Amino acid sequence: MAGVPASLSGRDVGSFAYLTVKDRIPQILTKVIDTLHRHKSEFFEKHGEEGVEAEKKAISLLSKLRNELQTDKPIIPLVEKFVDTDIWNQYLEYQQSLINESDGKSRWFYSPWLFVECYMYRRIHEAIIQSPPINYFDVFKESKEQNFYESQESIIALCSHLQQLITTIEDLDENQLKDEFFKLLQISLWGNKCDLSLSGGESRSQKTDVVNSLENLKPFILVNDVEHLWSLLRNCKKTREKASVISVYIVLDNSGFELVTDLILANFLLSSKLATEVHFYGKMIPWFVSDTTIHDFNWLIEQVKHANHKWMSKCGADWEDYIKMGKWVYHDHIFWTLPHEYCAMPQVAPDLYAELQKAHLILFKGDLNYRKLTGDRKWEFSVPFHQALNGFHPAPLCAIRTLKAETQVGLQPGQGEQLMASEPSWWTTGKYGIFQYDGPL
Numbered sequence: 021m022a023g024v025p026a027s028l029s030g031r032d033v034g035s036f037a038y039l040t041v042k043d044r045i046p047q048i049l050t051k052v053i054d055t056l057h058r059h060k061s062e063f064f065e066k067h068g069e070e071g072v073e074a075e076k077k078a079i080s081l082l083s084k085l086r087n088e089l090q091t092d093k094p095i096i097p098l099v100e101k102f103v104d105t106d107i108w109n110q111y112l113e114y115q116q117s118l119i120n121e122s123d124g125k126s127r128w129f130y131s132p133w134l135f136v137e138c139y140m141y142r143r144i145h146e147a148i149i150q151s152p153p154i155n156y157f158d159v160f161k162e163s164k165e166q167n168f169y170e171s172q173e174s175i176i177a178l179c180s181h182l183q184q185l186i187t188t189i190e191d192l193d194e195n196q197l198k199d200e201f202f203k204l205l206q207i208s209l210w211g212n213k214c215d216l217s218l219s220g221g222e223s224r225s226q227k228t229d230v231v232n233s234l235e236n237l238k239p240f241i242l243v244n245d246v247e248h249l250w251s252l253l254r255n256c257k258k259t260r261e262k263a264s265v266i267s268v269y270i271v272l273d274n275s276g277f278e279l280v281t282d283l284i285l286a287n288f289l290l291s292s293k294l295a296t297e298v299h300f301y302g303k304m305i306p307w308f309v310s311d312t313t314i315h316d317f318n319w320l321i322e323q324v325k326h327a328n329h330k331w332m333s334k335c336g337a338d339w340e341d342y343i344k345m346g347k348w349v350y351h352d353h354i355f356w357t358l359p360h361e362y363c364a365m366p367q368v369a370p371d372l373y374a375e376l377q378k379a380h381l382i383l384f385k386g387d388l389n390y391r392k393l394t395g396d397r398k399w400e401f402s403v404p405f406h407q408a409l410n411g412f413h414p415a416p417l418c419a420i421r422t423l424k425a426e427t428q429v430g431l432q433p434g435q436g437e438q439l440m441a442s443e444p445s446w447w448t449t450g451k452y453g454i455f456q457y458d459g460p461l
């Protein structure tokens with residue numbers, strides 16, 4: 021593509037992309053294989069010998085995958101028919117076409133990191149759907165649920181905070197309401213620290229009191245465009261006709277604690293009338309270990325509803341009502357688990373692009389969304405976000421992400437270089453975060 025920098029890639033020895041392909045991805049695959057092993061008796065109970073045979077088949081496909089990766093074999097086409105198989109295989113051909121004759125085939129360490137990392141999760145899914153009758157099995161379900169259970173205390177604190185806030189929300193003046201909005205945005209930002217793919221699937225649950233940590237975390241927000249979000253939604257609220265809609269779309273990232281923080285924010289948007297509808301977008305297949313599917317979304321709301329805590333169960337019951345009343349709508353679309361950067365959406369998924377154009381504001385949660393928004397490229401730190409989006413402007417949007425990959429745009433001159441010099445791992449540990457807005461000011 022002309023005018024854009026090169027992709028991050030495992031070919032850069034020592035880079036975070038390289039270490040991910042070399043160490044973290046194989047580690048995740050090993051965990052997946054182990055998870056299948058541990059469920060052997062469950063498969064037997066459910067499906068008899070057929071279940072055990074299916075488990076063996078899935079494990080052998082995954083072991084083959086791990087071997088292909090570790091020996092840097094060529095990337096091979098998908099074989100099992102699924103809704104996105106043809107699009108994936110076309111994309112594989114496209115990646116191949118970018119490679120010079122002398123460089124040979126697309127390979128794990130040689131190709132763009134975003135592409136091979138997505139491909140790995142898609143191949144895990146392929147191994148599962150090739151192994152009926154266990155083709156429904158979510159290999160990451162256990163760890164997502166564990167993350168939720170281990171974050172109980174923080175979840176109770178958040179739900180209690182929200183419910184108390186709601187009881188006085190009518191009495192708040194504009195500034196107070198804005199402060200509360202900013203607090204819940206920050207909670208949703210820091211909720212993104214808890215994904216499981218960065219830790220190789222090990223638990224990264226939330227154990228501290230987030231609400232009271234916000235002040236201490238402020239210095240770690242490198243780009244903070246929350247004022248724009250406030251002006252945008254406050255203006256919508258002020259100018260809206262009685263029956264008209266204000267819709268905020270949230271492109272979700274991780275289930276477990278992060279999803280709770282997103283739902284708390286979504287609840288606040290309705291209670292404060294900054295929005296009248298919230299649309300959520302999740303993944304159609306298990307993805308990057310902790311990403312939210314419809315099953316995770318429904319499971320989590322059910323858990324919150326049945327919690328043995330007054331405010332927590334109140335949240336769960338309200339959330340279920342919002343869904344019933346159509347104030348909260350969950351959507352999935354296969355595009356979110358394709359390897360394409362988001363500037364390709366109008367061509368690859370025009371229906372989704374058209375849907376997103378209806379939003380008053382779109383919030384993109386998490387690191388992977390940021391990588392796809394900006395193409396996972398070696399941008400200069402000071403390149404404007406608008407430019408890095410490379411034509412992707414469906415509606416006003418904001419990336420809410422803790423940094424876990426070596427790409428960041430829209431920084432002040434010298435800011436990235438300074439961080440680089442003082443703290444080389446600044447952009448890969450999730451310690452720093454951004455609210456980065458693109459849209460009319």
Ligand SMILES: O=P(O)(O)OC[C@H]1O[C@](O)(CO)[C@@H](O)[C@@H]1O
Nearest residue numbers: 040215217218386387388424425
């Ligand atoms: O859940 P998130 O915030 O999208 O993070 C997923 C992240 O996990 C990693 O893939 C780890 O490999 C990140 O580099 C990646 O972007």
Ligand SMILES: [Mn+2]
Nearest residue numbers: 215273274308
């Ligand atoms: Mn994720």
